[in-house]
Amino acid sequence: MIVLVGSEKGGTGKTTIATNLAAMRAQEGFDVLLLDTDLQGSATYWCRTRDDAKVAPAVFCAQKFGRIDDEAAKLTRKFDDIIIDSGGRDSEEIRSSMLVADRVYIPISPSQFDLWSLTPMAAMVKKAAVLNPKMRACILLNRASTNPSVTEAEEAREVIGQLNGLEMSSAMLRDRIAFRRAVRDGLSVVEMKQKDAKAVDEIQTLYQEIYHGQK
Numbered sequence: 001m002i003v004l005v006g007s008e009k010g011g012t013g014k015t016t017i018a019t020n021l022a023a024m025r026a027q028e029g030f031d032v033l034l035l036d037t038d039l040q041g042s043a044t045y046w047c048r049t050r051d052d053a054k055v056a057p058a059v060f061c062a063q064k065f066g067r068i069d070d071e072a073a074k075l076t077r078k079f080d081d082i083i084i085d086s087g088g089r090d091s092e093e094i095r096s097s098m099l100v101a102d103r104v105y106i107p108i109s110p111s112q113f114d115l116w117s118l119t120p121m122a123a124m125v126k127k128a129a130v131l132n133p134k135m136r137a138c139i140l141l142n143r144a145s146t147n148p149s150v151t152e153a154e155e156a157r158e159v160i161g162q163l164n165g166l167e168m169s170s171a172m173l174r175d176r177i178a179f180r181r182a183v184r185d186g187l188s189v190v191e192m193k194q195k196d197a198k199a200v201d202e203i204q205t206l207y208q209e210i211y212h213g214q215k
Ligand SMILES: Nc1ncnc2c1ncn2[C@@H]1O[C@H](COP(=O)(O)OP(=O)(O)O)[C@@H](O)[C@H]1O
Pocket: 009, 010, 011, 012, 013, 014, 015, 016, 017, 042, 088, 142, 143, 144, 173, 174, 175, 176, 177, 179, 180, 183
């Protein structure tokens, strides 16, 4: 399966989500390729850190820029799973990845500015869906407040419910230090020595939704 983690906005959690999913997929015994299509190369740094720390299982990582579709389609013969991490802008990388992706996850924070950024993303998905009708595109709320009195996430769900062509993931990640620490150390939150049970639970809900079709 090809999963694209993409959005037109930087800093929404694409690399955090892509790296966590890649490590979890590898842990389940699948040959997974993390395809880094962002010039900033954060996913590549994560892989290097993981290799240097000799974390098992290893996660293969490759960088690819420009058109992604042909190469990604070829790579599905070699790998069980491909997870594409994109840069935070409208790019050839995102648009071409959408031509071959089975799933697109669009992480956003539940703030109004991020919600506005969804309109061009929805248009991009709609265009790609003509050529790739099997693709399912989901919005994923990330960095939601852990403060129960902040209702932004619930409000965001209501606004997003009205957007055309985009589904809403039943998973939601909250703003947790564990997500920052795991990425720094080349890990997923499920591999940390001192685990944050809530972070683990949140990412597992997402993982199950993608790979085991659980809602
Ligand atoms: N759920 C989260 N909780 C805490 N920090 C997060 C979370 N998601 C992302 N971050 C942090 O936010 C920053 C941007 O995330 P990143 O994954 O690099 O975004 P992107 O790849 O979209 O630019 C990083 O410092 C990352 O550690």
